[in-house]
Amino acid sequence: MVRQISILILLLTSVLLIPGGCSAESMENAYSNSRLASSANASTNTMSNSPESSNAESTQSSKAGNEKILVVYYSLTGNTKDIANIIKNETGADIFEIKSEFDYYRKDVEEVVKKHLSEGYKPKLTSSLHNIDQYDLIFVGAPVWWFSVPPPVMSFLSQYELKGKKVVPFCTCGSDYGDFFKQFENECSDAELLKSISFTKNQLSKKDNVKKDIIEWLKEIGIKK
Numbered sequence: 001m002v003r004q005i006s007i008l009i010l011l012l013t014s015v016l017l018i019p020g021g022c023s024a025e026s027m028e029n030a031y032s033n034s035r036l037a038s039s040a041n042a043s044t045n046t047m048s049n050s051p052e053s054s055n056a057e058s059t060q061s062s063k064a065g066n067e068k069i070l071v072v073y074y075s076l077t078g079n080t081k082d083i084a085n086i087i088k089n090e091t092g093a094d095i096f097e098i099k100s101e102f103d104y105y106r107k108d109v110e111e112v113v114k115k116h117l118s119e120g121y122k123p124k125l126t127s128s129l130h131n132i133d134q135y136d137l138i139f140v141g142a143p144v145w146w147f148s149v150p151p152p153v154m155s156f157l158s159q160y161e162l163k164g165k166k167v168v169p170f171c172t173c174g175s176d177y178g179d180f181f182k183q184f185e186n187e188c189s190d191a192e193l194l195k196s197i198s199f200t201k202n203q204l205s206k207k208d209n210v211k212k213d214i215i216e217w218l219k220e221i222g223i224k225k
């Protein structure tokens, strides 16, 4: 019931704020007024379209201790991308953006995503990672879509072998991540999942705290001293 009410609020907000198009600004307002402006109480949790073939964008020192780290993310309006970049900067990780052949940047995104999720549709990805074997620890971040993991991220999780690797999920959402982490966990049952983190729209709006929360979390999971 609570979930139905919150999704109704999300949809009403989007109807009010996306009257005639799918500009970056309208998408942003509809779901996340907050682009990393950040968070006093981020929650942690225990547990384009032309084909592109690329390796992860490399930094000079993508190692913490002996572990080589990668940050993988999918982001439609930029919130998750901002978090991914903070994690990258704080850990010296390489970074990789998941890109989907299906362009979700559209006015009817809610309906389309709802349909795709119910069908278990996994879009073809147009960015690819050739060197995943070299990474010991992989952060994977996404926006929450209908309380779930977005289809392009489901494609990523089923396409790449994460067995034996440490995987750290993170997400951004309007207000409720629902089954996101449960679903993520089911898709990565062979990996060693570390404690996740999530940021709501409100948390994202308290910019100064986001970085602080991320640093604390990285220390807690043993990635940063």
Ligand SMILES: Cc1cc2nc3c(=O)[nH]c(=O)nc-3n(C[C@H](O)[C@H](O)[C@H](O)COP(=O)(O)O)c2cc1C
Binding pocket: 007, 010, 031, 032, 074, 075, 076, 077, 078, 079, 080, 081, 109, 110, 113, 142, 143, 144, 145, 146, 147, 148, 172, 173, 174, 175, 176, 177, 178
């Ligand atoms: C299709 C769609 C469905 C969404 N469903 C939810 C949801 O179930 N719960 C929620 O709290 N936010 C929901 N949101 C809001 C996004 O999760 C939130 O704005 C997120 O920070 C966007 O991340 P991004 O900027 O990286 O794309 C939804 C947004 C879209 C476009």
